[in-house]
Amino acid sequence: MATSPSTPRPCSPGTTASTSPTATSPASPPPSPPACAERSGRGGMRRWGHAHPPQVPSRRPARVLRRGGRGLAWLAEPDAVPVVRVLAADEHGLDLERLEPVPADAAAARRLGGQLARLHDAGAPAFGWAPAPRAWFGPLEAPFAVPTAPRAEFSVFWAEDRLRPLAQRTAPLLGDEGADAVEAAIAAIAAGVFDGIAGQGREEPARVHGDLWSGNVLWTAAGGTLIDPAAHGGHRLEDLALLTLFGAPHLEEILAGYEQAHPMPEGWREDLPAHLFFALLAHLDLFGTGYAADAIRTAQRIVRRAEEIA
Template sequence: MPTFVKTADGELERLDQEAAGLRWLAGAEQDGGTRIAAVVAATRTRLEIEHVREVDPGVGDARRLGASLARTHAAGASWFGCPPDGWPGGTTMGRSRQPYLLAEPDGPHSWGSFYAWHRIAVFARRLRDAGQLDPAGAAVYDRLCERLADGVHDAPQPALVRSGVARVHGDLWAGNVLWDGGRTGAVLVDPMARGDHAESDLGMLALFGLAHLNHVFAGYDEASPLADGWRDRLALHALSPLMFHALLFGGGYGARALSVARRYTGGPRAA
């Protein structure tokens, strides 16, 4: 079987973490979940996976991807922010230093509180420390975190996610979707897998675009109906990766992220 090999420094980026995510997501395949690139071998600094032969995608591939992604999410997770089963260690992952919650928190633990304090507040602090966020901008993110923690933007999971927490890919942009024309239309690679709201993967797909995206959404919604207003929440779910891009690349990403944050605090958007 042809394979693909990637290497990393083993510190900032640990490939044994990525392998754990791939295996965890692949556990949903037996129930119709999206096909995940098979792990051949993995260490902290080296990951070998199957090579995927890509094809030009069609509408049918997109609908199959959507339906199978719904079933991957339905495999569930233990709590918001939990790492994959078989997690090899570390409290963060990748260049984004995405925080994980290694144990289930005490007391109420909603999606809104997780997203507020373990995503938006974390990235806002990093932007401020990097000199990319002024006090007025920081106040916008503070208001958003308060609204999130109060449950203002909480919404039900899609119908098939009965555990209350979805099993998500976590970095589902177009580059990590390899169209192969097979049973599930595509094969997924390079996850930052965790327990989260299923709409986080859909928001990431919408952030940078994907071929036949509306057909992916249609296939998903047919297999696992989405909660009312889901399209209006996509930008909110994509806000933390957008903030990370602002950290990495600066430019217009910071202003775009702040505009999204204002939208969900009820404030005016930037021009």
């Protein structure tokens, strides 16, 4: 594993968790939880992240938060999984219900897995489609824009709209050999090898949270509750891959619950590096070379997996 960077894991637009994840391959986590201020209002909780100094116009965080609110509403629409409720949205941001955390347990984790499967099964209009016309990913004060053009094929959305822009921005941090490895991985994804699961079929657009690292699941009496999304139409493995990026409480139970609700082909977990690659490159872009070695190793794993299932 690479040495953990000193910068905290970013608070992405929307609500924010305050728990520090446990490391698992392929990336080491930041050593501290996201730095997040919070202010109560209208009986709910309003949160702003401050993992980075402000680098965008002061009005943008409120707009980003409001669009995050649309993502929360879209995830809540099928009533498949608990989602933090938006109480109000105005020019200052969002007011959210106050959630009381409880310890995670195996039963709640398995239940969350099944709920995520049902959320994904609710579908989306297209890959890349988002519930707001513009979308961002990253810390609240310095998110970067991501395209929301609807795509019929996962490979086009993931390779061209999400990965190539990050590969271009991070190339100087990777070195020539590392940049070549990343480009080879993107080429494998662009070829459509990961459009299905384990080389089988072709996935339809799923309704995904889009930033489902463990800190964006708040465990409450209602179970695992989703907060802080970057919601869009994506591949169902994206959310599961992000849960493995830094680890999650009772991860095996979550995955077992998912498979019970939506059976998976043998070897499906070997596809996960392709689906966490965007988040890993985003961390490299936001926080620097501490993530470079993991990004290169993950790229190499993607190429090997593509050769196995092509």
